[in-house]
Amino acid sequence: MLLFAALLPLAACARHPAQKPAELTQTNEQGCTRQRSVGPQDAYADPAPLKQVCLGPYLLAFPQNYFYNQIGTEHDGSYSLALEYPSLQPFKPGERMGLTADVSARTVMVKYTYIDGGDARDALTATYVPMEYQRGMPQETLDGRTKGTPSDGLTPYYVDMEKVRAHYRMQGLRETAPVMNASFHTDWFIARNEDGEVSTVIKCTPREVAAAGVASRQAKAVKGEAVGVPRCSQTFMNLELDTLITVRYPREGLTRWRKIEQRATELLARSITVERKEAQPWPVSVK
Numbered sequence: 001m002l003l004f005a006a007l008l009p010l011a012a013c014a015r016h017p018a019q020k021p022a023e024l025t026q027t028n029e030q031g032c033t034r035q036r037s038v039g040p041q042d043a044y045a046d047p048a049p050l051k052q053v054c055l056g057p058y059l060l061a062f063p064q065n066y067f068y069n070q071i072g073t074e075h076d077g078s079y080s081l082a083l084e085y086p087s088l089q090p091f092k093p094g095e096r097m098g099l100t101a102d103v104s105a106r107t108v109m110v111k112y113t114y115i116d117g118g119d120a121r122d123a124l125t126a127t128y129v130p131m132e133y134q135r136g137m138p139q140e141t142l143d144g145r146t147k148g149t150p151s152d153g154l155t156p157y158y159v160d161m162e163k164v165r166a167h168y169r170m171q172g173l174r175e176t177a178p179v180m181n182a183s184f185h186t187d188w189f190i191a192r193n194e195d196g197e198v199s200t201v202i203k204c205t206p207r208e209v210a211a212a213g214v215a216s217r218q219a220k221a222v223k224g225e226a227v228g229v230p231r232c233s234q235t236f237m238n239l240e241l242d243t244l245i246t247v248r249y250p251r252e253g254l255t256r257w258r259k260i261e262q263r264a265t266e267l268l269a270r271s272i273t274v275e276r277k278e279a280q281p282w283p284v285s286v287k
Helices: 002-015 101-105 120-125 161-170 251-271 274-279
Strands: 025-027 033-035 050-055 058-063 081-084 107-114 155-158 187-192 198-204 214-217 220-223 231-238 243-250
Touching (some): 033 050, 058 251, 101 107, 101 220, 120 198, 120 231, 187 251, 231 251, 243 251
Antiparallel strands (some): 050 058, 081 107, 155 187, 187 198, 198 231, 214 220, 231 243
16 A cells, blocks of 8 residues: 555656647758747638748748648648639638638649759759659650640640650550540640740640639639649749749639749748838738
8 A cells, every 4th residue: 555655646747747838939950940839820810910931041921821721830840822813812811721622723822942952943954854763754854745836935845645655555554544644644834034944834734634623703713613623833943042932723824824923922022031021011811
């Protein structure tokens, strides 16, 4: 009995370990320190509070309704932004909670990636030049694709399914393999700067998938009747910040690619310094 009584305090300690206080800041490998959001978060808060994030060594801040989850960063500091198509404005606070098909269909996702110890040009090149294991795959090279007529600053490079199927037949793949289907691939669209260098790479659901995935209702993009939503992924650079920017949006937005690029660049510029945020205050709600 005496031994049992002596062990009781130890058992209580084992059951109730002392809790460490939540860390209020987080510092990344490049030395950027941000304020963390701890405790319950209110995605419906209006006006939306600013939440800090790090982009390599740079400290940024966005209103929380601009975030994909409308709360802020994930626990590891990663994040992406979400805008509405076609307005390219943020969703209302809390609108992305309980994500609906219509909201998902009109989502424009923006991702900023800091290229640590490298060059954003090389990172962009890697999006259209094949890796070693991809060599010989016609869909992974510009030369293996069908070059289309340039339009609106973009040169299309369509997937050539005859070449693709011939290549994979030689590899012993069956005709029913997913790679034999056009919907498995993407069409590419390339923009070049005044020096002839690739400046933007856009990859879209191929033209063989003709059905539109979105429709319009009361000036809002909503889910169309077709299965899925054809999309584009647009990648370009911010050389000043060694950053690769990727924007994913409904394929109907391809003709607005310059506006989309401008908007993603503008958001980054507005968020990067306290001084700039004070000079150009963020809108706190969407009317």
